[in-house]
Amino acid sequence: MKLATWNVNSLKVRLTQVLQWLADNPVDVLCLQETKTTDDKFPIAVFEELGFHIAFSGQKTYNGVAIISKHPITDVVKNNPLFPDEQQRIISGTINDVRVICAYVPNGQSVDSDKYQYKLKWLEGLHEWLAAELKTHPKLAILGDYNIAPADCDVHDPVVWQGQVLVSDREREAFQKLGALNLVDAFRLFDQADKTFSWWDYRQMAFRRNMGLRIDHILLSAPLAARCSACVIDKVPRKWEQPSDHTPVIATID
């Protein structure tokens, strides 16, 4: 079973790229973030005509998440029931007896902002909810844009980024705390090339200069981590015309 995640930065703009990527990469499940699409405008027919099952939760202008699956999706839940939130950032469902959670963690803007405080509270709420979910769903994968680079090796220039949003200690502690639930960063189960990132700023020719961060992750519960045979970041779509600033991450579960 292949599970993937991709922050597409507008599904409307990137729909043909999503379809192209799915044609090139026959994954079982693709989690999307930043669809920026209200539910009434979601391109349901496009995916269904290709045989995909879908679940989505969107809003106007910002956020929005979706799951695209080759297999039926059951028990769909929108957002975190323990954390009332106007913003549509989580959707989950069960696919082939795996609980799949698609998450778009708040960006936080800057460490001195209200949005940073919201991000930390949001992550606390996520931790509390995942602790409960893992008890009822031992086979659980949470994929998405975490907006956290877990360690300095996930940052192109740790000195420049030190203490800033996306790499600050409190954010990293929140990420580590998810690990303490026995959720494993699938990417780090394997040897990886140095300076492998999942996001590059649109400015400064950042992609060409590989000035990126690894902020998109797939966390697996222990039974899934034990069966995980690969986790890769696919840089190809970042090279396409009018790309998302993020690129997909794929985990293979045997």
Added chain:
DNA sequence: ATGGCCTCGGTTCGAGGA
């Protein structure tokens, strides 16, 4: 020295992203 780009909404600029 600063900020550089992209998307959206809604009109041509501000907010938000990361």
